Amino acid sequence: MSETAMSLAHAQALYRTMARIRAFENAAEEASKGGVAAFGASLAQAKVRGPLHLSTGQEAVAAGVCAQLRADDLLTSTHRGHGHSIAKGASIERMMCELFGRATGYNGGKGGSMHIADFSVGMLGANGVVAAGIPIAVGAAHALRVRGGGALVACFFGDGAINRGPFLEGLNWAGIHRLPVLFVCEDNRWSATTATGAMTAGEGALARAQAIGVPGLAVNGNDIFVVDAAAAALTAQIRAHGGPRFLHAVTYRIKGHVSVDAAGYRSHDEVARALEQDPLELAAIRIAAIGGVRAVLAAIDAEAQAEVAAAVAAADAAPSPPDAEAYTDIQDTGAGRWRD
Amino acid sequence: MSETAMSLAHAQALYRTMARIRAFENAAEEASKGGVAAFGASLAQAKVRGPLHLSTGQEAVAAGVCAQLRADDLLTSTHRGHGHSIAKGASIERMMCELFGRATGYNGGKGGSMHIADFSVGMLGANGVVAAGIPIAVGAAHALRVRGGGALVACFFGDGAINRGPFLEGLNWAGIHRLPVLFVCEDNRWSATTATGAMTAGEGALARAQAIGVPGLAVNGNDIFVVDAAAAALTAQIRAHGGPRFLHAVTYRIKGHVSVDAAGYRSHDEVARALEQDPLELAAIRIAAIGGVRAVLAAIDAEAQAEVAAAVAAADAAPSPPDAEAYTDIQDTGAGRWRD
Amino acid sequence: MARLSYAQASCSALHAAMQQDALVVALGEDVGRGGVFGQYRGLQQTFGAERVIDTPISEATIMGAAVGMALAGLRPVVEMRVVDFALCAMDEVVNQAAKARYMFGGQGRVPLVARMPIGLWQGSAAQHSQSLETWFAHIPGLVVVAPATPQDNCGLLAAAIACGDPVIYMEHKELWGLEEEVDAARVERLGVAAVRRAGSDVTLVTWSRTLHDALRAAEAAQAEGLSLEVIDLRTIWPWDRETVFASLRKTRRLLVAHEAVQVGGFGAEIAAVVAETLGVPVRRLGAPRIPVGYASSLEAVTRVTPEAILSVARELAKKPAR
Amino acid sequence: MARLSYAQASCSALHAAMQQDALVVALGEDVGRGGVFGQYRGLQQTFGAERVIDTPISEATIMGAAVGMALAGLRPVVEMRVVDFALCAMDEVVNQAAKARYMFGGQGRVPLVARMPIGLWQGSAAQHSQSLETWFAHIPGLVVVAPATPQDNCGLLAAAIACGDPVIYMEHKELWGLEEEVDAARVERLGVAAVRRAGSDVTLVTWSRTLHDALRAAEAAQAEGLSLEVIDLRTIWPWDRETVFASLRKTRRLLVAHEAVQVGGFGAEIAAVVAETLGVPVRRLGAPRIPVGYASSLEAVTRVTPEAILSVARELAKKPAR
């Protein structure tokens, strides 16, 4: 599927999505310096607090899959959810505000990076628990079917998630009910500081999915042309009432597990090889091959950076949520009974 | 593997195990009448209280697998664990005492049928939670390896258990660590009142295991000759440091889910067909074919029934645990602090 | 009015809710055959397998899928069989169902009812006998309900399904067969306790199956001139502080009795609030901190009996009311 | 004596235990690279991958395997990263680890230590900030430990590993970097509280990170003539009733402060026992019953601060001691 034809306009649109994600991740990373205490980092404050999981280097998966989604399709994400959100149509400014913990963020400052969500575009939320999005996606797909309309759910998770129980349970559930779910394993080869391969028996994600009755494809997740084509094929099958499908997208986590992780546990060689496969670079080459010009991509990059810079400025200027907001959106029954 | 050679002595020994299990289950069933309230049954007392899960019809799996186990091998079981216990060498009398809730039972009356255990023969316990024995077996295998000695763990679970997360997690774990575990899926085609097939996507238990890196065999679990041969082959591979293996044994649950369940949700036809495949009958035919005589088997049956009748009498006469026993074997730290 | 068992009463409420609202669905193991306690009898025949959904043995995903359903607009009623098995779905209950609305800043809600029957169940031993209501009362975002009668298992289930919050709905396994005349049209209000018996010496707060033992204790107490006011909390969170306090203003003595382990049980919360606020004498009676044994003699040790309740009430009554 | 951080102190204790006893193993995600908080640093290099076991992201099986290891003779130390993820392993903790010895009539024991760090962790929001110690205190069979200092994270971990019972060991995520001089040879006794500051007006019982805020509150109180006795419980179950009661015989007033949600928190248990037994005035201060928000302003609302502690202590001190 590597030599897929693609219109230049579509290719540039995909590139734009990737460039916007990259710019966002870079800015978020910068703003998180001195943040969460782990990997030996200090407790000092930063503008973006708490664990920040960057999807730098994985942009092609989010961009390629989401390009095949309709506005009424739903999406569940992981702790590493910025790319999915942007690709599904979330506003970069409101996302950045959320990461900065501002009242103007998507979650009003209640969620932050790990819970970023934009229900208005069908993005049902990042999740701090590995694999937790899988059953939620399956249930959402069930709801879509009960309610009618032909939409589907894209369910993203990492390679580490395929070793948690909900992977088996969720795929089986989607299989028996033939639910409209596209399972996307974003395989960046690492689970925090652990090489996932050493923790995974058997033939890997796709083989497992197939054995549980969910057919699919394994692709180079850094090649946006390939991801786009695979996602197009699989979503078409799902929309034709074919039941769930599986996309195993192999990519690489260029940064550490969280922004403050220097990732000293992996070899320079490995990282260097991976950097040669940078999805934006690859896309630029591919686009050149179908007649695109570098200057257009450079302009897209610049635009993305400007958009993100504006978002950072807006986030910086936005108000923190007032204390009273801590007490809203918990539950209606017994609201106000905080300490008795 | 159906036309396996077997010595008459071995065949008769296997038959004896099966006959002892059958006799035990029949007596336990009888003693449970009027027991636990479910499936519309009453709350009246019975000698055997609580949910009683009978393995009637599944004897060949327990007998065939356990015949290949050494005394120092370990075993984890399910809620339906009488057969496994007997086949691993537990005393029928102490088991019956436990089902009767007597101080002389294996668990001193603390466990009952769902938690029957005999650590002295390596039977690490029945379990009231579906699939819970899988991780425990894997951990026990880890311990066997750390401690040395070459023993293995046989891990029994039902067809329903392959849809719970620990199935994936436990097999993967055994796979990456190449642990000495024989996973045995006792596929009786039902999960309580639900036909398991309708709830299971894909090619089934063995295909899943293989995809998770655990090779194995699928066999007719009602044919003791076949189970014995498969278990022999798989345990030999494990003992040769081949890592975990999987046995998918297809059988049938002749009785209801629990002893008071009339199982009206399944067809008479299905049950009638299954009864024609009764493993004791099949074994008798197989044994005849290798020169055995019916009278010997009849004597074995009679002996088993006598043994069980004596066990029932002993259990009936045995004392209940005194109240004080309720407060032992909980924890040492803070023992005695029951209400403060 | 019709004579219904506790199981039938809940079935009737669910039937009505499904009839009224096409977004209500039920899911869980064996629900298609009526559930092992008969509490779903006939529903799949009436509403079809798309709305009364048989599931694999996948507690984590049953609960997680229900969260997804709820976020996507359905109102799922989730069957967990017993709270002990719901332990296989604690991430989904605590990290997902309870927190989704808050985490996402109100963008989504999780109006689900998770049925997790609690309690002893004659001879079911340590893994099928737990009462864990206090766990859920401790978790922000959750409502916790524990009906003690058929009428309440109809009216409270109806209220729970109508509620927009995630509700942990805890029936009691030894009550399934209990029968009474039930007004199936009656919807209760969550958070409102019921004074089941008026009295003047001691306020006895309880819930679930223990209510019935509390009433027996109150009966026996009367014979010896001790007057117990018995309050059935019905909703554990939010508990009905007003009703309990009103009673205490009269009796000035509190006893909380529940089947759950006493240590860290929800009785501690009520006792603590009352001690902090009114300063009147308080006592609790729950199970000892031991697992439930199988033999009836051992199981009996973990039961909170009418005799034990009465005996603590007597001691309490001797204390000077403050 | 050596100056060690809270993380290093636990590492030192584990190192010593593994050196002394070949049956002690450690398992969990990322332990081979030292754990994400550095609390396993260097151990795999020293003891090998068979004893410091890297695991897949499989919490249920990490915990379940540890139960199997323990039943088969090992003494596993289990890493759960944070208690929030341990929710994926609740069946294994509550139905298996806690009950196995009892269910099997004493045929087997489960001497494991399950490390489940609790608490706020600046900006980690609702799914990485919970304190659930009371859940485990409610479960028969479990011991619950919550060290507040580097010294204790050495000595209590050593004691937990030596203990034959399943121990829920709850470190605090905001304490990993805290340093002090540690006597690595010292093994503490489980179930024994420490009086961290003597005082005469109010007994302030606390544990884990809140200890440090309690000490700050006590310092500030002294300036206004209010004398707080600060007790660090250290072991939540069994809690040290004797030390608390001894203090209360002097002060006649109890305040329990903890970071966990106040409703149904373990403070309720202590307050209830004290109210039942001594009848002295009691107060609790825990987090409001809301999820932890991400923004620092929201997160701050859930923190139990020295100021808040002092303010409740002041109120309490005004009550007539009984």
Ligand SMILES: Cc1ncc(C[n+]2csc(CCOP(=O)(O)OP(=O)(O)O)c2C)c(N)n1
């Ligand atoms: C159930 C659970 N266990 C552990 C963690 C801690 N954790 C956060 S991300 C992560 C690694 C996940 O790896 P993978 O699924 O491959 O996703 P990636 O981070 O590579 O995107 C771990 C172990 C968690 N969040 N949830």
Ligand SMILES: Cc1ncc(C[n+]2csc(CCOP(=O)(O)OP(=O)(O)O)c2C)c(N)n1
């Ligand atoms: C986690 C969990 N969920 C549900 C149950 C209730 N339950 C007990 S046995 C059973 C069916 C199990 O089916 P299977 O694994 O095929 O074993 P079988 O009963 O057929 O031997 C169910 C659902 C349970 N014990 N544990």
Ligand SMILES: [Mg+2]
């Ligand atoms: Mg990964």
Ligand SMILES: [Mg+2]
């Ligand atoms: Mg079965």
